Amino acid sequence: MHAHTPCASHRSAAEAAVREEPALNRDATPRRYLMCAPAHFQVTYSINPWMDPSKPVDLALAATQWEDLRDRYRSLGHTVELLTPRPDLPDMVFAANGATVVDGRVLGARFAYPQRYAEAGAHREWFRAAGFTEIREPDHVNEGEGDFAVTDSCLLAGRGFRSSPLSHAEAQEFFGRPVIGLDLVDPRYYHLDTALCVLDGAAGEVMYYPGAFSPGSRSVLARLFPDALIAGERDAAAFGLNAVSDGRHVLLPQAATGLFGPLRDRGFEPVPMDLGELLKGGGSVKCCTQELRGAPPVRGS
Numbered sequence: 001m002h003a004h005t006p007c008a009s010h011r012s013a014a015e016a017a018v019r020e021e022p023a024l025n026r027d028a029t030p031r032r033y034l035m036c037a038p039a040h041f042q043v044t045y046s047i048n049p050w051m052d053p054s055k056p057v058d059l060a061l062a063a064t065q066w067e068d069l070r071d072r073y074r075s076l077g078h079t080v081e082l083l084t085p086r087p088d089l090p091d092m093v094f095a096a097n098g099a100t101v102v103d104g105r106v107l108g109a110r111f112a113y114p115q116r117y118a119e120a121g122a123h124r125e126w127f128r129a130a131g132f133t134e135i136r137e138p139d140h141v142n143e144g145e146g147d148f149a150v151t152d153s154c155l156l157a158g159r160g161f162r163s164s165p166l167s168h169a170e171a172q173e174f175f176g177r178p179v180i181g182l183d184l185v186d187p188r189y190y191h192l193d194t195a196l197c198v199l200d201g202a203a204g205e206v207m208y209y210p211g212a213f214s215p216g217s218r219s220v221l222a223r224l225f226p227d228a229l230i231a232g233e234r235d236a237a238a239f240g241l242n243a244v245s246d247g248r249h250v251l252l253p254q255a256a257t258g259l260f261g262p263l264r265d266r267g268f269e270p271v272p273m274d275l276g277e278l279l280k281g282g283g284s285v286k287c288c289t290q291e292l293r294g295a296p297p298v299r300g301s
Helices: 012-018 059-075 114-129 166-175 215-224 233-237 257-265
Strands: 032-036 079-083 099-102 105-108 148-150 155-159 179-183 196-200 205-208 249-253 269-273
Touching: 032 059, 059 079, 059 249, 059 269, 079 114, 099 114, 099 148, 105 114, 105 166, 148 196, 155 166, 155 196, 166 179, 179 215, 196 249, 205 257, 233 257, 257 269
Parallel strands: 032 079, 155 179, 249 269
Antiparallel strands: 099 105, 148 155, 196 205
16 A cells, blocks of 8 residues: 555567456546557657657558557547647657646647647647637647646646746646646656656556656655655666556556566556557657546537
């Protein structure tokens, strides 16, 4: 039992390894996600250390891996909404970056690099069409759930490589929830969602990689989450923290094998996914998944 904190194609072998024991005392909560197919995904520029335009992308494989993630969400009882990909925006597959949604309120994104500027407008158009009424176009740079992690009591907010520190006050005022800033210091972990994952927002349970954060931010995390699952460098480098939890199932990159046992020990059920082609763009499970919290009813329902 963990104390509540104040802020609170090749998977078969890996799956077998994580199903030795059933997850206990954890309940999955149905979620609603927004995703965007990698129809135009490619790496023709480099805006993070993982992107290398000299390495070709297998688009068919990327699509298969993405579809596997989408289908897995649906098989677990979650709703997946789809954003229409645009040929001029190869990074749209990383839908988590387009906005942050809390209590049905949408804080749009303002991207740091011009290659992604137009994604923000595409997301806002989708939200308007989907029936969201409180949509804010931000004044300051933030890259959505790339740098905002939501618990039931606060938002954790990354800064240092992409999102502006000024976006934290903007988010706090808009959502009416405390926002706690965390400094990222390793360029490999340029977004908060590459270094930290909320496992249970109600209980304030997280997992994170300390090496991605400044000494002061590590101290803040240790105070807020004394029982956090601490990831090692190998699993962090495998993008193991770029994961999505529904309160029981934790979908994460299959290469982050060192996290499977600790997650299972805490009653979670690790679900290994292969998104190796998308990692060439610097993203994995979470990057492809924006959560629609407090969303309006599905259109037509």
